[in-house]
Amino acid sequence: MxxxxxxxxxxxxxxxxxxxxxxxxxxxRAFEDRYNATAQPFQWKLTTSDLDHLLARLDRHTADHQEESSAEPAK
Structure with missing residues (x-):
């Protein structure tokens, strides 16, 4: 959309x-008619496997930063 x-x-x-x-x-309305007559399905380049890997990397990154901030002494 x-x-x-x-x-x-x-x-x-x-x-x-x-x-x-x-x-x-x-x-x-004219745009909608023209668009519906010529529109093609969008070809996603990001696969579900790619997304799973990206989310895992983000989780690891978040966990690493939470560990670093909790290991830092309070000022």
Whole structure:
């Protein structure tokens, strides 16, 4: 959804040069029709395995920093 709304913002809403709400509605509907006719599924490059590895690295990093901060003497 974020990709869709990002494209919508760039292609339809900006610049904000609408004269009335009917023009906004018409432009949004025209964009939706065009987008639905040409849209392709998004091909994710990050696999679930990649995500699992990244989350494990983040957990280790967080644990390492918690150990370091608890080992530091209070000032």
């Amino acid at each position: 974020e990709v869709y709304f990002s494209v919508l913002q760039r292609e339809v809403v900006s610049p904000n040069d609408f004269t009335d709400l009917a023009e906004v509605t018409n432009r949004l």
